[in-house]
Amino acid sequence: xxxxxxxxxxxxxxxxxxxxxxxxxxxxxxxxxxxxxxxxxxxxxxxxxxxxxxxxxxxxxxxxxxxxxxxxxxxxxxxxxxxxxxxxxxxxxxxxxxxxxxxxxxxxxxxxxxxxxxxxxxxxxxxxxxxxxxxxxxxxxxxxxxxxxxxxxxxxxxxxxxxxxxxxxxxxxxxxxxxxxxxxxxxxxxxxxxxxxxxxxxxxxxxxxxxxxxxxxxxxxxxxxxxxxxxxxxxxxxxxxxxxxxxxxxxxxxxxxxxxxxxxxxxxxxxxxxxxxxxxxxxxxxxxxxxxxxxxxxxxxxx
Amino acid sequence: xxxxxxxxxxxxxxxxxxxxxxxxxxxxxxxxxxxxxxxxxxxxxxxxxxxxxxxxxxxxxxxxxxxxxxxxxxxxxxxxxxxxxxxxxxxxxxxxxxxxxxxxxxxxxxxxxxxxxxxxxxxxxxxxxxxxxxxxxxxxxxxxxxxxxxx
Ligand SMILES: [Zn+2]
Numbered sequence: 001x002x003x004x005x006x007x008x009x010x011x012x013x014x015x016x017x018x019x020x021x022x023x024x025x026x027x028x029x030x031x032x033x034x035x036x037x038x039x040x041x042x043x044x045x046x047x048x049x050x051x052x053x054x055x056x057x058x059x060x061x062x063x064x065x066x067x068x069x070x071x072x073x074x075x076x077x078x079x080x081x082x083x084x085x086x087x088x089x090x091x092x093x094x095x096x097x098x099x100x101x102x103x104x105x106x107x108x109x110x111x112x113x114x115x116x117x118x119x120x121x122x123x124x125x126x127x128x129x130x131x132x133x134x135x136x137x138x139x140x141x142x143x144x145x146x147x148x149x150x151x152x153x154x155x156x157x158x159x160x161x162x163x164x165x166x167x168x169x170x171x172x173x174x175x176x177x178x179x180x181x182x183x184x185x186x187x188x189x190x191x192x193x194x195x196x197x198x199x200x201x202x203x204x205x206x207x208x209x210x211x212x213x214x215x216x217x218x219x220x221x222x223x224x225x226x227x228x229x230x231x232x233x234x235x236x237x238x239x240x241x242x243x244x245x246x247x248x249x250x251x252x253x254x255x256x257x258x259x260x261x262x263x264x265x266x267x268x269x270x271x272x273x274x275x276x277x278x279x280x281x282x283x284x285x286x287x288x289x290x291x292x293x294x295x296x297x298x299x300x301x302x303x
Numbered sequence: 304x305x306x307x308x309x310x311x312x313x314x315x316x317x318x319x320x321x322x323x324x325x326x327x328x329x330x331x332x333x334x335x336x337x338x339x340x341x342x343x344x345x346x347x348x349x350x351x352x353x354x355x356x357x358x359x360x361x362x363x364x365x366x367x368x369x370x371x372x373x374x375x376x377x378x379x380x381x382x383x384x385x386x387x388x389x390x391x392x393x394x395x396x397x398x399x400x401x402x403x404x405x406x407x408x409x410x411x412x413x414x415x416x417x418x419x420x421x422x423x424x425x426x427x428x429x430x431x432x433x434x435x436x437x438x439x440x441x442x443x444x445x446x447x448x449x450x451x452x453x454x
Binding site: 008010019083084085102103104105106107109110125127128191229 | 421
């Protein structure tokens with residue numbers, strides 16, 4: 001049987017995505033199973049990310065698997081100059097699946113070509129973080145009952161935000177309408193607009209984070225606007241409070257609107273939104289465990 | 304007629320690569336591994352050309368290129384023509400095609416790409432053959448024609 005890795009959302013067909021969502025739904029209903037009994041999973045975090053690692057390790061533990069690995073490259077032989085290839089070759093002799101996060105872009109794809117066990121990409125630099133995309137899409141599915149024909153508004157850093165680019169790619173199979181709200185300096189890159197044009201996807205761009213845009217939306221996907229992304233700090237000072245969601249801005253929004261955020265947030269969602277039933281970001285993070293259980297079973301070809 | 308067109312002395316058997324842009328001539332020489340050949344090679348630099356003004360030409364004795372081999376120069380000299388010579392006659396013309404994938408040929412412009420940090424071969428998909436847009440198989444970054452850097 002062909003080895004299956006989970007490296008990039010670009011590789012996922014519409015059917016793959018729907019299949020993973022079904023699986024995630026199943027695991028939400030039955031989170032504790034012994035289906036990874038006797039299996040060993042590696043979590044290789046060449047760059048620390050406590051949130052993602054704990055989510056994956058919870059997913060493995062709830063399925064009865066065992067875990068080896070490291071949470072920081074400083075403690076591994078790669079800090080002594082060992083190549084990624086050698087580390088992956090060595091670890092893939094020990095385990096059934098490798099879950100890896102790396103600061104270099106393309107690291108997971110390369111690892112998937114070297115390893116003789118499946119690789120799950122838990123983030124490769126600014127490139128891909130497909131398990132985040134799956135949990136975002138599972139959250140959208142759960143709250144809307146469908147993925148089809150939704151209006152998704154993305155707010156904040158649309159230039160560097162990889163979660164935005166991946167979500168856009170994943171949702172592109174489901175006839176979405178996108179609204180992009182960002183400061184001039186952090187607008188969505190041209191290549192993603194070309195991608196949507198080629199696929200005939202409806203979208204519009206806004207610099208104003210206005211109630212008009214919010215009121216049309218089914219999903220409001222908020223991201224951080226980070227100071228270090230700006231070449232012009234005057235510009236940052238001007239916009240830093242513009243892309244902040246407050247509870248009063250939601251007054252005229254649709255009943256089914258849900259607010260998502262890949263977390264951690266800084267100040268882009270005011271605390272007074274947390275108690276609004278439309279705030280979904282904490283549940284969203286919880287969905288990550290089910291989405292990751294689905295991904296692990298998918299690459300291990302466990303039906 | 305053929306010999307006049309080729310502007311260089313006759314070749315018994317081998318390949319003549321004509322209409323090479325002059326400024327790319329030595330890059331073509333290196334991409335095709337001409338230095339590693341043990342046969343006779345004539346390199347014509349800055350020859351007059353009606354079509355191109357100046358051109359380069361390569362005459363390689365007893366060497367016939369596989370299509371894969373010759374496609375390596377498609378990025379820098381897409382419109383060259385190869386004349387396959389047997390017994391002083393041009394028996395075949397060979398064109399250069401941009402392949403779907405470029406292996407070990409182009410450098411990824413992303414400093415944080417794994418290919419710039421591990422001893423490994425680069426790999427690009429040609430996602431637009433007309434505009435010549437490449438995409439790194441690893442970091443997924445796209446490279447436009449004018450940004451392409453050869454290894
Ligand atoms: Zn690259």
